[in-house]
Amino acid sequence: MAQIALGIVGFGIMGERLVATAFPHPEVRLAGVWDPQPAVAGRLATLAPGVPLLADAAAVIEACDALYVAAPPAAHIPLARAALAAGRAVLLEKPLATDLEEAARFVAEAEAGGARAGVNFPMASSPAVAQLAAWRAAGAVGVPQSLVIRTDFGRWPRGWQHGASGWLARRAEGGFTREVVSHFLFLTRRQLGPIELVSASVTYPGGDLAEIGIEAELRAGGVPVTLSGSVGRIAGDEANSWVLRGEAGSIRLRNWSFAERLEADGAWRPASDALPNEAMRPMVLKGQMQKLAALTGGDTASGLATLREALEVQQIVEAILRS
Incomplete structure (x- = not known):
């Protein structure tokens, strides 16, 4: 072709x-x-x-x-x-x-x-997301009971986004909810079904700057979802997690590319072929x-x-x- x-x-x-x-x-x-x-x-x-x-x-x-x-x-x-x-x-x-x-x-x-x-x-083409789906298909989660999404940033925009800070830092078009949380909501929609917002609160700084904190309760395919995000609460550039718990077990996506399962000993263990995001991105x-x-x-x-x-x-x- x-x-x-x-x-x-x-x-x-x-x-x-x-x-x-x-x-x-x-x-x-x-x-x-x-x-x-x-x-x-x-x-x-x-x-x-x-x-x-x-x-x-x-x-x-x-x-x-x-x-x-x-x-x-x-x-x-x-x-x-x-x-x-x-x-x-x-x-x-x-x-x-x-x-x-x-x-x-x-x-x-x-x-x-x-x-x-x-x-x-x-995430539509992520090997880590494909691994999560495979674990679910194999019964690792069973009936989903809850989902917790967390996104935290040392600063916003992130350092590597400096060239686009003119609009990413502003409330009109930017902010981490649009730029980052949306990816995890897409993943949630694909994995669990249609999403509805139950309640939310947002913290804005002064002027026209984008949000620095969010808290929300949602439902996706009937599953309760807790969402939170912050700017300035961590020292690193960013940290994120998507944690699905069910009656048979728990799985999570951590820092974009690590698919992990909660083992019987209480430890999260990554898939054998897990890669950091920089290596998985290509x-x-x-x-x-x-x-x-x-x-x-x-x-x-x-x-x-x-x-x-x-x-x-x-x-x-x-x-x-x-x-």
Whole structure:
């Protein structure tokens, strides 16, 4: 099968990370990139010699079979609409939009038109998540009884996100609930079912800065879920966990990539092939590209996060942030 041509609009943290870790790829080739920042040309030439920096987003859409939208959230839907109108497949970063009503309208029209579109929730291709699912299928958890999600950050944005701090640090588009908690809500939706918010509280600093603390109670497929997050309570960059307890046992995802089981002696033990996130990331992003190639070829069950799943996650996130 011929490689699909991927275009990228937005060569910040996520666009650069994808190019650096997922390529070369047997099913996807890079057709072109556009970003308005002048420094992009040098970074692109270093990471992907020969991949053109094109004149604008329209030129990228013209050159590609599938468009990866890695621009800030306000640009997601306009770029996706333009690409879909041109007959391209689309992979969007989350959140879908800065306006929930606009996001819902976009999802409805995309579904009605049979759009080839997905959202980049990398847990859809995570070997650690696949291990959790395998343990559940083998009966390691049994009937789920509770889920606890925790995300903590030494500072926000994290150090490696400094280049995007202009919007990541602000309440309008940024914050760790949108950027990080959404991944764990997607995982929860995939593992347990539809999510509903029961109650939530949010702590904001002064001005227009993003949240520094959240507490929430939810239900997912009828299972009670406790969610918490903080900025400034830990010394390290970040720590996170997703802990599912059931009548037969407990499993967890720790720090993005460690699938672990609670053993009879009370110790958490990782899967034998567990890897730190930095080592697992190339596998995950290559898997995302494989799924995007399948979607571009017409496989609507490719396994990528769907627009509907992303909208449901965003609705919960925004409901928490309004609390």
